[in-house]
Amino acid sequence: MGVKLAVKMINLDPRAKIVIVLCLSTLAVFFNTPGLLLIVLIITLLLLQIFQVKYISLIYKFRRLLPVLFVLLFIQSAFTGHGQVLVAFGDVHILTTGGVSSASCVLLRMLILFGSAMIIATSNSRDYVLALVELKIPYEIAFMVLIALRFLPVFVQEAKDTLIAIQLRGVDMQKVAWGKKIKVFTYIFSPLVSNVLLKANQLAISMEARGFRLYPRRTYLRVLKYNSLDYLITILSLSITLVVLTLSIIR
Structure with a gap:
């Protein structure tokens, strides 16, 4: 039963997942007491457990x-x-x-925001482009989101590779003084920015070659459809969030 529920939740429509993330993020920003934020964090962790997301690494990284x-x-x-x-x-x-x-409150709020964002990772990035288009967001903006989701891990990996290359030359970042650390970071970001501009230029050329924005409307092979579970999750998420916010404002 638990496996079937996890499969159904993972296969939720991306729009329903976006609603869940927006509701959790709204509550995290709105609440200012550790008790309420802790409740929202527990709900977030339960959702991550249902979505079969390994969130232990997220909590471990926050030690920094x-x-x-x-x-x-x-x-x-x-x-x-x-x-x-x-x-x-x-x-x-x-x-x-x-x-x-x-x-x-700061710690709990950051855990909630990062934890809720991990729900997004349970679907393909292309599905979120379709979801944003279905929500009447211009395709150009949706495509920008897709590019960010695709290339951000690449940029992070390039920054790590550059840092490793500097360390292989005998530079120990832990022993470098703060004044010189800034200079070292300029050596890291200079090739990174250069690679970013190069990739952006190559992407722009490939988009022009494929006729990006040639026609006012695009067609898609896959079409997203809301089922009964998607409607139920969306209505429950919005209703609970609105009720909680209303009660908090009244009090």
Whole structure:
């Protein structure tokens, strides 16, 4: 039964998945308390489990943001000054409950946004182009989204290759001073930007050669169709989000 549910959820119409992501993202941006954001995060993780997405790696990667969150924790405690003081140095508030709450909200919000975005990865990128076109979004914008989804991993890999090439020349990034690190990063981004411009030029030439935008309308071999489960998921997602937002505003 669980396998059948996972298959049905993975095969959802891309438009239904877009609605789910928009609802989760809206709740993540709207809520400002750790308790409510934690509930939204649990719902997001349950959806990722249903979609059979391996989200453990996402949580593991967020350990790199812990230093930033600690800095934010102390900044919020020192400058906002709201909440009960937990640690103080004279008149300076080092740690407050308000600072802990703000830092927790940032962490939970980022986990929700990145987790909900992982739902998008359960469908083919071409399906999202068709979904955006079905939502009356111009094809040019939908095609731009497709290009971003296709080429962003390529650019990330090129940046990693350039960094590895610099390290093979004996440059240890962990031992380089911050002043020189900026200079090293210019060596990384210069070839990366050059490759991006070259790929963009090649893509533009190939698009012109294939008659991109030659006719005002395009035809598609595959047509997306909403089934009963798609309608149910869409209506439930929108209804729950609207009810929760309305109750939060009234209170």
